Amino acid sequence: MFDPGSDPDADLLSAAVAGDRDAFAALLRRHYDRIHGLAWQLTGSRADADDVAQDVCCALVEKIAGFRREAKFSTWLCGIVYNACRDLHRRKRSFGGFTARLAVLAGLARAPDGRDLYDAIWLKSAIMRLKPAYRDTAILVVGQQLTHGEAAGILGVAEATISWRMHEVRRLIAEDRTPTA
Known part of the structure; x- marks a missing residue:
């Protein structure tokens, strides 16, 4: 059974849930690298990780009030990031993914840079x-x-x-x- 008092984020979390913007900002600063890193691992792309991290940070404004303290904040946050990446994969398989690729081909959007390609190859070689x-x-x-x-x-x-x-x-x-x- 999880003890909410053992969560290293307990104090900041209580303040953030109560509406303290500084506490919320401190939570985001503390966990942003984890949010972005997990998104990058799951998507294999820096650009997608940037988008997922931004979406998660925006969604946390509303979701944090619903945190029930049944797990550590960091674990709950990983669940949110995981679901956001799953949603991104679904969207990419849809028509929107096709139009995004078409925009790159037509020169209306930037293609992923070389670092993304190298990092994606490295990541995929281990888990593909x-x-x-x-x-x-x-x-x-x-x-x-x-x-x-x-x-x-x-x-x-x-x-x-x-x-x-x-x-x-x-x-x-x-x-x-x-x-x-």
């Missing part, structure tokens, strides 16, 4: 072959250093499922590194 469930689990447990229970809460599965998925991730990566004759 994993099924989405394994990839998301690994990003939350290893990339965000969440406990198996915290990741289970975000992904809506049992904690044992997270443990099994992490075992499978280690096995699959080990198999991938094994040289073939």
Whole structure:
């Protein structure tokens, strides 16, 4: 059972929920790198991570009042970022994704810069072959250093499922590194 008093953000969070703008700003400063980093890990693009981070920060203004203190603030925040990235993926698969690509081709928008391409290749080389469930689990447990229970809460599965998925991730990566004759 989670003890809300053990959350390192408890004091700032109480003040922010009560409407203290300075406390809210301090929470955002404290957690922005985590928001952006997780978004980057999940999207593979700096530009998409920037968009997700901005959306999450704006949404927190309204969502923070609904925080029920059933988990650490940072864990709850990872859930919001995860859902925002999932929503972005859905939107990109829609017609809007097509029009965005068309805008780049027509010269109406900038294409991703070389750093995005390099970073995306590096990130994809490590996790591309994993099924989405394994990839998301690994990003939350290893990339965000969440406990198996915290990741289970975000992904809506049992904690044992997270443990099994992490075992499978280690096995699959080990198999991938094994040289073939």
